[in-house]
Amino acid sequence: MVDTNILVYATIDEAPKCDEARRWMQRLQKDGVQLCATPQIYREYLVVLTRGSVFERRFSSDEALATLNDIRPAFRTLSPTGDTFEKCTSFIQRYGVRGKQVHDANIVAVMYRCRHDDVRPQGACHV
Numbered sequence: 001m002v003d004t005n006i007l008v009y010a011t012i013d014e015a016p017k018c019d020e021a022r023r024w025m026q027r028l029q030k031d032g033v034q035l036c037a038t039p040q041i042y043r044e045y046l047v048v049l050t051r052g053s054v055f056e057r058r059f060s061s062d063e064a065l066a067t068l069n070d071i072r073p074a075f076r077t078l079s080p081t082g083d084t085f086e087k088c089t090s091f092i093q094r095y096g097v098r099g100k101q102v103h104d105a106n107i108v109a110v111m112y113r114c115r116h117d118d119v120r121p122q123g124a125c126h127v
Contacts, residue, residue, distance in 0.1 A: 001036045001111050002075065004044040011067055014055040029074070037075045038110050040103065042068060084109045 009021035049064035088109035
């Protein structure tokens, strides 16, 4: 699972870790790893790109959407289901998740479903 911060670094040339993020994703793909993301991660990516200046760059909504559409073919999109929400709430209760970490718990719940539904097209959905 590729998180929002990695997508941001990999797609903004001005980002300090741009080359490192790109190499990391390319290496995983070369090794046969299917990169995964969720609609939530895509939404967070759009928020980061459009809320103001990011690494000295400003994105319009159209530019942010175009950038996202350019990278999406490299990812398998894993969407939450009703049981994902149940798993998320169990993580919240079990680990005392609070605040913005609830969003991360939801991503983990989607990954958990990925693992248990065996939707691993090229060997794994890596976290």
